[in-house]
Amino acid sequence: MENPIRLSQCMIVKNEEKNIERALTWGRELMWEQIVVDTGSTDRTVEIAQALGARVYHFSWIDDFAAAKNYAIDQAQGDWIAFLDADEYLPAEDAGKLPGFLKRLSREGYHALVASWIQVEGNETLDTEGEGGLGWRESVKADGSRGFSLAGTQIRFFCRRRELRYRGRIHEKLHLEKGALRLFDGSREFSIFHTGYTDSEMDEKKKVERNIALIKKELEYRPDDYQMMTYLGDSYFQQKRLEESACWYEQAVAHLPRYLDEQNIQGAMIFKHLLVIYMDATFQAQKPSALTQARTAYEKAIRRFPKDGDFDYLMGRGYGDLGQFEEGALHLYRGIQLLDRYDSKGGSVLLARNLLEAWEWLARCYYETGKLEQCANTAITILRADPWREETLRILLMAFKRDEELARERERAGIEGKQAASPAQVMAFLQNFYNFSEEAVGPMVRRAAEVAEYADLEALLGTA
Numbered sequence: 001m002e003n004p005i006r007l008s009q010c011m012i013v014k015n016e017e018k019n020i021e022r023a024l025t026w027g028r029e030l031m032w033e034q035i036v037v038d039t040g041s042t043d044r045t046v047e048i049a050q051a052l053g054a055r056v057y058h059f060s061w062i063d064d065f066a067a068a069k070n071y072a073i074d075q076a077q078g079d080w081i082a083f084l085d086a087d088e089y090l091p092a093e094d095a096g097k098l099p100g101f102l103k104r105l106s107r108e109g110y111h112a113l114v115a116s117w118i119q120v121e122g123n124e125t126l127d128t129e130g131e132g133g134l135g136w137r138e139s140v141k142a143d144g145s146r147g148f149s150l151a152g153t154q155i156r157f158f159c160r161r162r163e164l165r166y167r168g169r170i171h172e173k174l175h176l177e178k179g180a181l182r183l184f185d186g187s188r189e190f191s192i193f194h195t196g197y198t199d200s201e202m203d204e205k206k207k208v209e210r211n212i213a214l215i216k217k218e219l220e221y222r223p224d225d226y227q228m229m230t231y232l233g234d235s236y237f238q239q240k241r242l243e244e245s246a247c248w249y250e251q252a253v254a255h256l257p258r259y260l261d262e263q264n265i266q267g268a269m270i271f272k273h274l275l276v277i278y279m280d281a282t283f284q285a286q287k288p289s290a291l292t293q294a295r296t297a298y299e300k301a302i303r304r305f306p307k308d309g310d311f312d313y314l315m316g317r318g319y320g321d322l323g324q325f326e327e328g329a330l331h332l333y334r335g336i337q338l339l340d341r342y343d344s345k346g347g348s349v350l351l352a353r354n355l356l357e358a359w360e361w362l363a364r365c366y367y368e369t370g371k372l373e374q375c376a377n378t379a380i381t382i383l384r385a386d387p388w389r390e391e392t393l394r395i396l397l398m399a400f401k402r403d404e405e406l407a408r409e410r411e412r413a414g415i416e417g418k419q420a421a422s423p424a425q426v427m428a429f430l431q432n433f434y435n436f437s438e439e440a441v442g443p444m445v446r447r448a449a450e451v452a453e454y455a456d457l458e459a460l461l462g463t464a
Contacts, residue, residue: 006032007078011086024054040061080160090192120195164181208235256304278318307338339351356386363396372402397454
């Protein structure tokens, strides 16, 4: 009979009293030992960790994450190590699968497990299906605002071997001294939730400022390292210092290797961040050259990553926000076609996670450019997938209404043309999607008709 996997949970901490209890309890039943290395806490972190039964060690902070993590590894005695940050945890369902999974990886000679990594902000709910790689997904935050949340993959579980250690003062990575690191992609089986990038926590801990200082130190030793330049751009992006962020992303682009694999996620993300910045309407108001810079970055991006539809998605959304709907439609349609041709293997992670939203933007762009048939067909495609998207329904009703208005104008002018659907026919058509005997249907359709200013349909709905 095989012995069970001995799993050592390790973490380095400083002033984590808000997170340390959850960090040490989410998987306590799975852990053979729990090791906490404190780097100078002044709050109750150490006291709470000791009360929960963890072995606590102290390490003088020397501005080097790899050194602190390797010290923690040296204290471990288990077969495998779980090295999550204090603000990270596995959901219970995933945690329960972990011991058996690691036993299997040991038998098959793997060094580490790759898991999905998902940023959770406030009370927002995120899906836990790992896509692999790094990407941004649109989300609704606790305050009701919309934004992008980071979702990607991380290595947090690995076998304990003397030659397997971290390297790098910051954004440290596991490195095997001899041979290639064998990684198992478990991103569809395991998801790590991360809560540490909310604005309040970042202000309290000043993590971003610390990261910027450490990255700049790394760049003194590695001045041509495009990855460190990217990390610096990421840090300024978190601080909403967009001009400085764009500057460092541009430098990263200038230092990209001449030949870069199309699957290089970090390389693609540099361009995606640049497009998010340059296509932002507020940024463009401050920087008149931003739209030109966006187009230049877009052209460079599609040359290097020709199968990735995210670039067109971001350009299309940006043009839509700017009221340039013709350009918006062209980009959105192209992005959707790329995703359809290559699926997310082409790199279109952002578009894949926000596909209905992209289709909705496309429908709106078609409406604004007078392409009513394309608008209606696009909206119908969306409603077949999700009939409860009220904004999509509004756009569809606006298209029907405008088509009817144009038909009346042609009739008054004595011009023959295609006959438009009447409000009664529109009402009958909606029954393909909705059962009006359901309590929630009537009010939703009425709201959409009211916002679309489709009075004739409102009148019919009032009698339905």
